[in-house]
Amino acid sequence: MNDDPGAAGGTTRDNSVERDNWVERDRAVVWHGFTQMSTYADHHPVVVERAEGRELIGVDGRRYLDAISSLWVTTLGHCVPELDAALAAQLALGAHTTMLGNGNRIVVELSERLAAVVPVDGAHVIYASDGACAVEQSLKIAWQYHVNRGDARTSFLAFGGAYHGDTLGALSVGDRGFGTDIFDPLTFPVLRAPAFGEPGCFDRAVAMVAEHAADLAAVIVEPLVQGAAGMQLAAPDDLARRGRACRDLGVLLICDEVATGFGRTGTLFASEQCDLRPDLMCLGKGITGGSLAMSATVASDAVFSEFLGDDLGPRTFYHGHSYSGNALAAAVALRHLELIEAWNVLDNVRDRGEQLGALLHDRVASRAEVREVRRRGLMTGVELAPPSEGLRWGRRVSAACVDRGVLIRPLGDVIVVMPPLTVTSAEIHTIVDALVDALDQVAADDAADARALS
Template sequence: MESIIWHPCSQMKDYEKNPIIHVKKAKGVYLFDEFGNSYIDGISSWWVNLFGHSNERINNAIKNQLEVLEQVIFAGFTHDKALELSDKLIKIVPQNLKKIFFAEIGSSAVEIALKMSYHYFKNIGLKSKNKFVYLENGYHGETLGALSVMGEPLYRKAYEDILIKNIMVEFPNCYRCPFGKTRENCNIECFEFMKKTLENHAEEVAAVIVEPLVQFAGGFKMYPAKYLSKLRELTKKLNIHLILDEIATGFGRTGTMFALEQAGIEPDFLCLSKGLTSGYLPLSLTLTTDEVYYAFYDDYEKNKSFLHSHSYDGNALACAAACETLNIFSDENVLENNKKKYTLMRQLIENYFKDLDCTGEIRSVGFISAVEFVRDRYSKKPFDPSLRFGFKIYRKALEKGVLLRNLGDLIYFLPPYVINESEIEKLVESSYFATKEVMDENIY
């Protein structure tokens, strides 16, 4: 039967051979399909689920909120859970971030940050600052404004002709370093690309946007915190805003509550979403400074207002889920307890994958691990994309009861924080045997 639903990030024709999995229920780290098969959710259902499916605490928080208020217009009105969430967040983000703008999804948070940055400079009389700098392979969402600062060609190329023209900088490629360095002897030579670009375009650049420490959809490329420190120092010097997109890295995923903590920096804008509600409901936040806020704060007739809105801004149910998510972090010492789990996951991945002929690099930070596969591990030559090596591993893993996703010929491990040791072992072991089976098919 032909699908009525057009699924995201898919070539729908693939589903003729590989039917869509119909999930009937979920609990903890497990998804259960219509036939009773179970799958370990090794990717937190696209990086959003922190504390497991059908988490009793979050379930109850949403149920309780349903009895009080589900939704109210956020222009001219507020509610208890939005105020509670704001108060909780302001206590754990960098001290310079004093104001929060609510929306629904990550790309909206990015669009808001871009618009605020440009509009800020316009309001203070610097109208020439109308461009943004972004990193090659960076991903910030797929709405048109977010696409204009996306460095990943897979998602961008089809729309190139209608995008705002911004400035892309070579990314810090630690696996294939253009300077021949390794992670161990790196001196951040690659920052020179960013330095030259910003110095040459300082008069026209409003902001730089980056994913701190890890480029997720761009291939889980990981780079040193020192790059961020140097970037913050330079942007301050040149009067350029720094936008940190922590939509995927935030809420403990890199080992600290926010990735920026590992660089010891304060951005001008911080974008949050995904794990904010532990995957229950769409909610995103853009945090910024008093300096930015007060550039818009004036008499109405001065036309300095930030006129941006979404119908579900500040949704009360989503805010209730987010408040309980933050409560779980504080009540259950999550960041500390995660260390033992992700250390085990890293060790198992190393033990299983390090000696495979197709393993190019294993990289990890916090509760994120990724394995990049190559045709030749010494030359780092990639597979022919037509082989779909990584996709075949994804399919084999499903047969073994594990949900992974591949990005090209890379697989990644990003489970919910409630996963236990035996589940971690199954996740990694099943992924290894799936990889071995694909290798044994002699496709290369």
């Protein structure tokens, strides 16, 4: 894969002028999310020209191992011929037709396949385009479910550290952060259980469900791993306990598997490891293997049935997006599910995850610069331990990894390592080598600065 002169870790061509031109054109017209545009260009962003396998190739010809799966979406790799063939075949049949009041064959086929694999009893699938919209749908469904039953419940319970997306409902159940506090006045209040990492988190969450059950529409949780909180982990038994409390008290359980779904934690869905049968499940990111925008909310038959009633009547779910159930995305998503099985992808996640865990344990975890390593499957966070505030270690260590040809994006001072599910053993070594070198470099730079000041 690295036979290009601009192989990962170093380039023999100096195309930096070309790259700078593209960065300038980019900066002039593109507004990047979660990015301060006045300093965007200073951080030497990678402008991708094409992608191949698990690598991205910049406009300057440099190659980067995509160790964050393009923000956690890429599963099998980029430009997978089998997925591209499914896309082309569907293109010939029509790219998109509306799901509002009408159907589409490929969407039926995908939904049948999804219904067979999601841990939801009697699954019914409603589609959207981004994870936040899947969450938004699930909150509205949970709300109306109780209204339709004549038992209006007005609150939601979510966890400290949670992240569920950027739309206002999703922001409300999320625990803010990332500079989003400015939108607080636009959000609605929710009951907040402690964050996963806090002692007694689940005892408290179970107690809160019991205390507020009469008014609680739903509990929303990221099963096993709170991704955006920096890969905070929860024990499967604790999640199972909290799931049982919801069921016993008639509180709906929403599992947000936007990040954990489609194999990242070693099973197709993280809920499976926690013995959870959620009433509502949010899917996104990896659903199409990372190639096309699609998300979905899966509702149990018990939930769905409460929406059945008179034509044009008030029990109807009055919600739906223009591109809901896009046929191209559905064709790719269907083929993607087949390939996960045919290629034994989950075995690779488990093997490579363990290899990554062992290497991080041996070479990274005990370093003075590292506070903790957290991992489930191929979702990994390396929390750094900077000696003082303001050193921006997360950003600097990531930048040093990028210089070495491994694309990393941190969450504050947590280095996220989340390679595609088909990552090879050699690529795992490449990622850990780059991280170790990057840590060496940042520690040495700080030591040199300290000497210069003394």
